[in-house]
Amino acid sequence: MKDIVAIYPGSFDPVTNGHLDLIHRGAKLFDRLIVAIARNLDKGEPLFDLDERKEMLQAMTADLDNVSVEVFDGLLVTYCVQKNANAVLRGIRAVSDYEFELQMALMNRKMEPRVETVFMMPAEKYSYLSSRIVREIARLGGPLNGLVPEMVEQRVRRKVAQKQSTLVGTHPK
Numbered sequence: 575m576k577d578i579v580a581i582y583p584g585s586f587d588p589v590t591n592g593h594l595d596l597i598h599r600g601a602k603l604f605d606r607l608i609v610a611i612a613r614n615l616d617k618g619e620p621l622f623d624l625d626e627r628k629e630m631l632q633a634m635t636a637d638l639d640n641v642s643v644e645v646f647d648g649l650l651v652t653y654c655v656q657k658n659a660n661a662v663l664r665g666i667r668a669v670s671d672y673e674f675e676l677q678m679a680l681m682n683r684k685m686e687p688r689v690e691t692v693f694m695m696p697a698e699k700y701s702y703l704s705s706r707i708v709r710e711i712a713r714l715g716g717p718l719n720g721l722v723p724e725m726v727e728q729r730v731r732r733k734v735a736q737k738q739s740t741l742v743g744t745h746p747k
């Protein structure tokens with residue numbers, strides 16, 4: 575039997591219940607699942623640094639024996655080859671995700687035909703959920719229950735408060 579190693583890449587800023595739903599599904603399907611946090615993203619200043627994101631993901635997946643969490647640099651397909659991974663796992667929530675995911679999957683296949691992209695759907699209740707929405711709700715003081723684990727919520731609240739107090743400190747009156 576083939577040992578299937580899959581990489582679940584993303585920015586995870588922060589990890590949401592939707593990500594965790596997909597990690598649980600992937601852990602059942604694959605022999606090994608590596609959750610891989612991308613270092614270089616053209617997304618501007620992140621809320622959490624890489625170590626913080628890794629720490630939260632590790633805490634939330636500690637009960638899954640075949641799941642590990644790493645940080646990667648550069649091209650995803652190069653990292654897959656380094657790790658002897660045969661698959662990339664990505665979540666598709668709604669039709670709006672499809673175009674970008676298709677482009678990425680086909681480009682990755684063109685660069686590295688040995689790696690297959692596997693798409694899975696999270697539970698419907700997470701189909702509107704994203705890290706970006708979580709950050710925005712947190713900045714505006716809205717409720718995060720059900721969107722992220724409690725420990726992540728506390729860290730998001732603390733981080734947003736920290737960033738907002740730093741901003742207040744730097745603005746002239």
Ligand code: PNS
Pocket residue numbers: 583584585586612648649650651677678679681682
């Ligand atoms: O959580 P995200 O932001 O949707 O994740 C996007 C990610 C990290 C999977 C994607 O940007 C990526 O694979 N980055 C690594 C660099 C790379 O390989 N780029 C070419 C993709 S075709």
